[in-house]
Amino acid sequence: MPKIKLDFSNKLITWYLHNKRDLPWRNTANPYHIWLSEIMLQQTRVLQGLPYYLKFIEAYPKVEDLATATEEEVLKNWQGLGYYSRARNLHATAKWISEEFNGVFPNNYQDLLKLKGVGDYTASAIASISFNQPEAVVDGNVYRVLSRVFGISTPINIGPGQKEFKKLAQQLIDTTQPGIYNQAIMEFGARYCVPQNPDCPNCIFNDSCIAFQQKKVAELPVKIKGKPVKKRYFNYLVILSENERTMLQQRLGKGIWHKLYEFPLIETSEEITLAVLKKLPQFQDFSKKLNIENISLFNEKPVVHKLSHQHLYTRFWIVETSEASESTIPISDVKNYAVPVLIENFVSEFFENY
DNA sequence: AACACGGGGTT
DNA sequence: AACCCAGTGTT
Known part of the structure; x- marks a missing residue:
């Protein structure tokens, strides 16, 4: 040798x-x-x-x-x-x-x-x-x-x-x-x-x-620089319906968090107001299925969740509804679903009493 | 070959 | 803010 x-x-x-x-x-x-x-x-x-x-x-x-x-x-x-x-x-x-x-x-x-x-x-x-x-x-x-x-x-x-x-x-x-x-x-x-x-x-x-x-x-070592991080704007709709129920959806497309769960998401190209949110087609489609009584913004300042290639500027909208829709789950069940850390952090802060 | 894919630690 | 971490799969 x-x-x-x-x-x-x-x-x-x-x-x-x-x-x-x-x-x-x-x-x-x-x-x-x-x-x-x-x-x-x-x-x-x-x-x-x-x-x-x-x-x-x-x-x-x-x-x-x-x-x-x-x-x-x-x-x-x-x-x-x-x-x-x-x-x-x-x-x-x-x-x-x-x-x-x-x-x-x-x-x-x-x-x-x-x-x-x-x-x-x-x-x-x-x-x-x-x-x-x-x-x-x-x-x-x-x-x-x-x-x-x-x-x-x-x-x-x-x-x-x-x-x-x-x-x-x-x-x-x-x-x-x-x-x-x-x-x-x-x-x-x-x-x-x-x-x-x-x-x-x-x-x-x-x-x-x-x-x-x-x-x-x-x-050393020498490394070629990657692409700059992309900014994305996430609006989560946190449903609060009768009997302490909420709604989760599974991510099934390509991209981040495949097969994990999250609240209904509306992604926009920039930060939006409540008035703008209400006019979005995704929101209107969504609101047809529920009887929305009140909407409030949980965090005025977006939570910036940082991934390797993306910064997610995230705001959570609290959507109170009167009817218990079929697709809702008890809030106490949320902890059984696999969710991204971004969602887990919100849940542990917002639902700490449930 | 370039790019997407998480979250956290270190400086 | 930038870089890195006992890398792999897809396009």
Whole structure:
């Protein structure tokens, strides 16, 4: 084995064994547990995903338990973690493995890659950690560590860079303990070679790190800038009908929050007044079905809910009606539906007495 | 290749 | 406000 490669992996693994966090998925090679943790940690901080992992392991000890749950329940348990396609793919994959493979996970990179929601990173993670296969992971941490140590300024978020880093990572992996190596480089990126102000003078690589030598640590990795965030204006109609009932609708189109629930929504191109709201065709269609007695605005200042690519300027209109429409549900049932955090925050504030 | 997809932490 | 996080699927 080339010395540079041995140096790199040995330093990383030595650092890891002294500095790793004690996380529940690190005490097992069970592919179900590893798969679950890896899906949850996609684009998600360990500390944010950890309570969800514990909740899922308890609610669904085996993949068959996840498979026999309803998608609604899985989404409810996923509520707040974001990127909800992960939860839908998780459930679909659990059913597939349970029904077609008798609950036994694929044991190699190529077959793991066929699972919904499992891409190059996750297939490599499971293959290496659960099955000891030498498949290198390349996540955000790996991009940062490799771009700095090896002084690579190829942009990491377009095709050529992704291929270059994958190839380098594959050359560097310790084939005798690939799972440990993969976790070591990720943990090192997450805990030491951090995005801003890493402690380079005391780093295990400070004698060889190209970025440190050339004072380019702050400029690496290079990332092409994305599009500016889009502003959207949401008007939620919070129905309050007789007997403490309200109305929820499921989002079924394309876009954010697919299959989650929310109050009836009217999206506009800008902030609107009550007079304008009343004239909107969507509102008039809606009001035909109900006997509206009063409308009031809950929040004059919009709640700005920030997503990666969108800022949602949201106002909640309280719509009191006299008749109990068929499509209403008891307010006390709202807590059983999977809703976006934006809705959950409103519900917990407005309906705290119900 | 570019874009959509959540929510929260950090600076 | 900008960037990032144990990325993937769609177009």
